[in-house]
Amino acid sequence: MSETPKSVAIIGANLAGGWAADTLRQKGFEGDIFLIGEEPDPPYERPPLSKDLLLHPDAMPKTLFLHDLDYYAQQRITLQLGVRASKLDLPGRRVELANGGQISADRIILCTGGDARRLSIPGSELPQVHCLRTLADSRAIAAGLAPGKSVVVVGGGVIGLEVAASAAKAGCKVTVLEAAPGLMTRVVTPEIGNFLLHCHRAEGVDIRLGQGIAAILGARAVQAVETGDGTRIDADMVVLGVGIDPADALARDAGIATDNGVIVDAHCRTSVAEIFAAGDVANQPNPYLGGRVRLENVQNAQNQGAAAAEAILGSTAPFEELPYFWTDQFDLNVQAAGDTLHADQTILRGTLESRAFSVFYLDQ
16 A cells, blocks of 8 residues: 555545545646546535525635636546446446446545435425535525525524524525424534524524424425424425435445444545545544544545545545534624533633623533
């Protein structure tokens, strides 16, 4: 594994994949680079999808895409867009594509990301039921936002609350259904969750905690949702923000070890020495959290993609990512770093009422 490869195939033309390709060239790799993506677009930033692009879908920010198409040509990065990688031929070191094509490579980086989780409930197939994962998803949701429209968001996590805030700013009547007793429970403490709850309610968002969805009602179009207790809520559109599942089937079918994602070591290497993984799909030991974890955020995607590329080129430095996330909701910007959920001591600087504060989470 010490020899420098002559070719690298990156499956996933997303943030992790784009950073992996960039890093290979920046570090002096002269071999062939293939960047394969199911979407028709080159790698782009996902955070605007739930914010600015929902409100201004025609005002594409210049910073959305990592690079324009000319950049990839100049850097001799071969783009294969709008095509799915269907199989890994490990003995032959080939990636088989759904369109019948094949790509041979000495090393492969799996940046397959995650798939937005859907719900198996009546009415979930109606055309006004959306998830938010891609640029196309964002455009579809934006097309349904208009003053007076009723939007039900299922899930009070980061994506759900960002969509709720954008829909409310667009003049929609917004209801959020969250089955848990608080908001964003995977990433913030109840204190911060309650702060966000009050902020959303102050902006007119109807948030219902401890309330799941049982069915989406309507013949050819969404008319309402039915909650777990039988309550009916009128709706013109439903947005599901109930998390993602790691897109690890390609690896699993090839015999690569998976468990809630693709299992990688501290150098982003999978159970097959020539195959690496990065981004939302990679399950890696994290020294800050004391176990394996998939980090689903922008910072990890770009840094882990770069780390996988560096490992392919011979770097022996372990990748150790400090957990971090940020979110913009209404006029709020929330950022968190480290493990905020298992602290022995909490110190507040500022006041929640002022909307300008810092919280320190400390171990004894």
